[in-house]
Amino acid sequence: MTEDFYDILGVSRDASDDEIESAYREAVREYHPDVSDDPDAEEKFKKAKKAKEVLTDDEKRQMYDQMGHEQFVEAEKRGATDDGGRGGRGGDPFGGAAGGGGPFGNMQDIFDQFFGGSGGGGGNRRGQDLKTQLTIDLEAAYHGTEKELTVTRPEACGECDGRGHPPGTDSRTCPDCNGSGEQTRVQETAFGRMQQRTACQRCEGQGTIYDERCSTCRGDGIVRNQTTLQVEIPAGIKTGQTLRMRGEGAPGESGRNGDLLVEIKIEDHPDFDREGANLQTRKAISFPQAVFGDTVELETFDGTVEFEVPEGTQSGETFRLNGKGMPRPQRRGSGDLLVKVQVVTPDSLNEEQREALEAFAEAGGEDIEVEQGFFDRLRNSF
Incomplete structure (x- = not known):
């Protein structure tokens, strides 16, 4: 059974960058060769480091999720092998510009080669991630909770159902792509000759040109609406940590929606201070x-x-x-x-309490004039 990068770090596939970083730090403490007695510590440490490197890079992670572990690793190995065999590639095994930064130096080019453009061919593009902030109190962070969050985000236009034009609008076939919505070009890459399909720019991948645009969205197919979401907040969350809500971001162009990234802020508490996992x-x-x-x-x-x-x-x-x-x-x-x-120290004493304290002072051999501020001196001593 293949052990993928998520398994190596022990995180879920929708783990946030903060969760991945935290899991990596745990692995470092456990498997660093300088401190671990595990005979396989060095290998486990290297795997954790590689997993963290890929999963905290948005482009690499997206490609990893699309390709799967074995194909991703194989692509990386082939790139390194091809670089050594051909030479003269400026250190870029995937055929990018010189100084591209290693096997994934030109990640966008590789992504385009596999999926045809920025995240998908023929307009099949993933939506943009959105960011917002949610403030909770310390007790909610202690127990974990579910909170309502109202966000303003782009959504498919309800008037035209995201098409960008009113129903029944006259249309004609796009002359640039002949109605296919795609344009194809051939490119030489590290993997050999590959065909790359991209969305037609003129018709934006639809294959059809319309004579009228929707008045509500002005032809974009997208409007901004307020939406109320339920956010699951895990117990023990810290200020600055980010929760990733899959598919709750901006809509994609025939692809899946982006994600909503919710940064958590925890209010100060009148009775408790937080120091890491400890309370004071x-x-x-x-x-x-x-x-x-x-x-x-x-x-x-x-x-x-x-x-x-x-x-x-x-x-x-x-x-x-x-x-x-x-x-x-x-x-x-x-x-x-x-x-x-x-x-x-109490603010006032009754007669019985005063006599008891006087006796206490005398029993201790203290030479104190009670009538002249004994209680204040006693209180100040504490």
Whole structure:
């Protein structure tokens, strides 16, 4: 069974660039020859590096998805072999201009050779990707959620059904392509002589010229409409990560739609700060709790949790609650919750409390004039 680049990194076929980069960093930590004891570490490291190189390059990834793993790798090998056999190609095994940057230095030319133009022959072009931003709160990022997102995007014109002309409009055969919608040219490439078919520019690949254009879309076949989409947000997502919604971008020319890239922004939270997969917060405890120790309750995104404050705890000490932080996407477990305790001095004392503190001070041998600011001095000491 062929192990493709997605399998090597352990990501889905619709993984975002951020997810691929994250998976690659994990592979580096696990398989780098300088740190791994795995006998196959070097080979696994090379495979991960190659997978990341291809899948984070939009053109290479699109070609990889179209060709499949074996044909893609074979094309790369043949290009390198042809370069060594012919020579004089300026380092470009696919017949591109000198200095093209290796086997895929002129990726658009190769894509054109295989699929006839920028992403498809005869107007069969993939739609453009669109980008937008979505803001969520930290709790939504903790649990994962589904959010509504309203975007303005190009869509097929409903008036003319994307044709660009009203129904019943007089038409005639395009004289440039004789109605085929395509023009063919022969080109010498690294793979031999290949025929390249491209969309006819005059009729834009339709084979027919119309006498009237649609008044709504002005002949483009495309209008801009607002659309509300449901976005699935995985638990543990970070600010700056991008979700790819397949097929929700601009429409293609008889090809599949582009994608919608949703960049996530997470709002600051009043009680929790995020540091990677860890969360940080503060918890106020009383002076007696700090002195004698206590079981303290804390409200978290998963409800109330308890942790033990030992006797003699000082203000500012931090306690780590394992596994109570942010979930780690594509990995098991969660980060930790770091709780910094603050010993709080009450603003006022009743008579009984005051007498008890006076006795405490005397028992400790402190020479303090209670009537002249004992409480303020005590509070300042903490």
